[in-house]
Amino acid sequence: MCVMNAVVPDLFDKDPDFAPAAQPLRSRKREAFCQNLAGECYDNQTEAYCRAFGVKDRNGAGASAARLMRNPEVRARVAHLREEAVRMLGVDRLYLLQKRKWIAEHGRNMADRLNALAAMEKSLGLDEPVKIDINSTSNVNVAGIGGVFTIENAGEFARMMEAVRAAQETCKPAEEAVTDLEP
Secondary structure (H helix, E strand, C coil): CCCCCCCCCCHHHHCHHHCHHHCCCCCHHHHHHHHHHHCCCCCCHHHHHHHHHCCCCHHHHHHHHHHHHCCHHHHHHHHHHHHHHHHHHCCCHHHHHHHHHHHHHHCCCHHHHHHHHHHHHHHCCCCCCCEEECCCCCCCCEEEECCEEEECCHHHHHHHHHHHHHHHHHHHHHHHHHHHHCC
16 A cells, blocks of 8 residues: 655755755756855856856856856855855854954054954944934924934024033032032
């Protein structure tokens, strides 16, 4: 008696070496493209395509490389090759951040230090602009992005700041009285 609904063990979950992305692609040129893109030509699809397919026309190579990268098998193979390289090198995100931090603190010149800081900022996602929304019941509209503020009604804003200063000045004597009581 044949059982049609028998559960077949999924080897991909247990051993990533059996996953389809772990197997070389059938086309040697596509496999060479993936190897180049994951290795020497990291993120330069045009150069990887030129090397793998022996093409001289870079405009056509760029278009063909983009078309090739839309193939899910190619994308999965490149991702697998990159993960494999990271595993083999024993490098992870923390290691890279530690090295960049060291360069930012001890680099020979300011350009190296600034580049290390920029790379750290980007890898941590801190390079995104900060958006601040200030809700107020007054007629002042304040918009800010990345530490730069725009004040649309300067007169109303000045009145608000005067009120804040006055409130701070009325609170100062009470704070000073408390500090006088301390030994």
